[in-house]
Amino acid sequence: MNQINDLRSALDLLKTMENQFIETDIEIDPMNELAGLYRKIGAGGTVMRPTKEGPAAVFNRIKGYPEARIAIGLLASRKRVGYLLNCQPEKLGFLLKNAVERPVRPITIPQAEALCQTLVYRADEHDFDLRKLIPASTNSIEDAGPYITLGMAYASNPITGESDVSIHRLCIQSKDEMTIFLQPGARHIGAFHELAEAKGQPLPISISIGVDPAIEVTACFEPPTTPIGYDELQIAGAIRNKPVELVQCLTINEKAIANAEYVIEGEILPKVRMREDINSNSGKAMPEFPGYCGPANPSLPVIKVKAVTTRKNPIMQTCIGPSEEHVSMAGIPTEASILQMVDKAMPGKLKNVYCASSGGGKYIAVLQFQKSVASDEGRHRQAALLAFSAFAELKHVFLVDEDVDCFDMNDVLWAMTTRFQADRDLILLPGIQCHPLDPSNDPVYNPLLKEHGNACKAIFDCTVPFNQKQRFERAKFQDVDPRHWFKEDDQ
Known part of the structure; x- marks a missing residue:
């Protein structure tokens, strides 16, 4: 190279x-x-x-x-x-x-x-x-x-x-x-x-x-x-x-x-x-x-x-x-900061992070978390709290399992659709300093906010409860190599 x-x-x-x-x-x-x-x-x-x-x-x-x-x-x-x-x-x-x-x-x-x-x-x-x-x-x-x-x-x-x-x-x-x-x-x-x-x-x-x-x-x-x-x-x-x-x-x-x-x-x-x-x-x-x-x-x-x-x-x-x-310049360092913060607290559990384009690289983070034992239940939400500590301007954290591609927002929204119930899986964190360039972060938009730049941050827990993993297995397909049939350029 x-x-x-x-x-x-x-x-x-x-x-x-x-x-x-x-x-x-x-x-x-x-x-x-x-x-x-x-x-x-x-x-x-x-x-x-x-x-x-x-x-x-x-x-x-x-x-x-x-x-x-x-x-x-x-x-x-x-x-x-x-x-x-x-x-x-x-x-x-x-x-x-x-x-x-x-x-x-x-x-x-x-x-x-x-x-x-x-x-x-x-x-x-x-x-x-x-x-x-x-x-x-x-x-x-x-x-x-x-x-x-x-x-x-x-x-x-x-x-x-x-x-x-x-x-x-x-x-x-x-x-x-x-x-x-x-x-x-x-x-x-x-x-x-x-x-x-x-x-x-x-x-x-x-x-x-x-x-x-x-x-x-x-x-x-x-x-x-x-x-x-x-x-x-x-x-x-x-x-x-x-x-x-x-x-x-x-x-x-x-x-x-x-x-x-x-x-x-x-x-x-x-x-x-x-x-x-x-x-x-x-x-x-x-x-x-x-x-x-x-x-x-x-x-x-x-x-x-x-x-x-x-x-x-x-x-x-x-x-x-x-x-x-801007997503690349702001988002990738944010991903690194979250990986570093969470890995210090729970090594090996956070498999990857994506700061999505729709959040401009600052407002949204998707955390791919692996629950491997029963005691991991709840630790993924702790990882979300650590993400907010790693990057103060973060507004929304989406938690997904290891079988969800955190870089594909369609897959993330699929997880939100089939693995999320708002009355039990939405965690609200009101009145926290966020970022002044979000026009909704203002008392004019939400009177519950005390100052411009404050926000109600949120965790969207789109993960499967550990004791129900067998109910949420994705359809399995045979693993084949397309190069046997098509050139990479054709694919």
């Missing part, structure tokens, strides 16, 4: 595979048109229908950006993520779980060797304009502005020096300013900003765009699996069995991913806030993973940009917020 270490090597691999890659030389506008097109041919996820899972796409001619290209949908298929991480799709959660447990620390290389600093644009130059350098796109006609959706934000604790990488909503607001959405209590960089702001200091931050897909997936881990002080780049290093290479930035005291296509260097300013839709006045931000446009935030921290550095003929990477790409 081709060795992947950056975006370009990942695209080169996909080019060798059938139905995994397409490109075009026909010009496209990054403002609405690109997302409108890819929505129909490859987005999937919770995007409004019609949509479908499709190949990754590269656009070689971008309106207004003669030197740039745009890649989209690289991770918008679990099968494709498997190719890119050299792992069977159904084993990706285990791959990430194991990588968390054997981290490989990043290393720093000399600036002369860093491809991301081939071209340098400094903000103190008279013609510097972030809007003309970065071909950021809008997903919908209501977007607050052009967004960087796949920027690897890298910053360090101003007290301890420990670093973190994560992905945030970044809206380009002017020639040298961006707003950054830092969900309270959910991301380490938000905590770093609070520490710096309390001291009246800016927080240096780099934004690396267009990187190894292993970094994009592992950047989405959250506490408690990766507590504060745990640099998620270590997980990507473990997946590749090779340290992620960083480089010292040119204008700030921070590092960036050395082979990124673009790097934005800047500082989160202390005590400065900006309305997210200051340029559009639309009241909306951008389409988010639940499938709705998130409301524009009235007061967000501001990044003052110091420089942009790029590779030659850089490739901008973007995604559609509610697409299958």
Whole structure:
């Protein structure tokens, strides 16, 4: 298999595979048109229908950006993520779980060797304009502005020096300013900003765009699996069995991913806030993973940009917020976190986990649990509670037996139909903090909720009672190999 270490090597691999890659030389506008097109041919996820899972796409001619290209949908298929991480799709959660447990620390290389600093644009130059350098796109006609959706934000604790990488909503607001959405209590960089702001200091931050897909997936881990002080780049290093290479930035005291296509260097300013839709006045931000446009935030921290550095003929990477790409990036780390948490409490009982597309990779988890002895009855529900502990933003947990394919939601709903009675198998957990982007998580929708972002979480126990397993045996078929009759391509 081709060795992947950056975006370009990942695209080169996909080019060798059938139905995994397409490109075009026909010009496209990054403002609405690109997302409108890819929505129909490859987005999937919770995007409004019609949509479908499709190949990754590269656009070689971008309106207004003669030197740039745009890649989209690289991770918008679990099968494709498997190719890119050299792992069977159904084993990706285990791959990430194991990588968390054997981290490989990043290393720093000399600036002369860093491809991301081939071209340098400094903000103190008279013609510097972030809007003309970065071909950021809008997903919908209501977007607050052009967004960087796949920027690897890298910053360090101003007290301890420990670093973190994560992905945030970044809206380009002017020639040298961006707003950054830092969900309270959910991301380490938000905590770093609070520490710096309390001291009246800016927080240096780099934004690396267009990187190894292993970094994009592992950047989405959250506490408690990766507590504060745990640099998620270590997980990507473990997946590749090779340290992620960083480089010292040119204008700030921070590092960036050395082979990124673009790097934005800047500082989160202390005590400065900006309305997210200051340029559009639309009241909306951008389409988010639940499938709705998130409301524009009235007061967000501001990044003052110091420089942009790029590779030659850089490739901008973007995604559609509610697409299958978000499901892959958010969902697979969540699966790993749940597997790790449950395995510590009851080794070997949880056979697999799937964070379903319909939940955007965050709201729904299907747990495949094996009851092998009578005392396992009830432990599967304990596993569901542990899943909520492993990932606070989870809303619904479906429990299924080992004979149910947890990755096939039709099979999960079959189990719910034939192995579930709502009056005995639905467990409600009211008034728990969940996620603010679910519009039903609000007292306006449910007066029993005290605050926006609270939810009534639920466990759907679609498992067979251990003492009744013989009543629920699925029809048995002879196991045959179709290759005796048909080629694999025909199948």
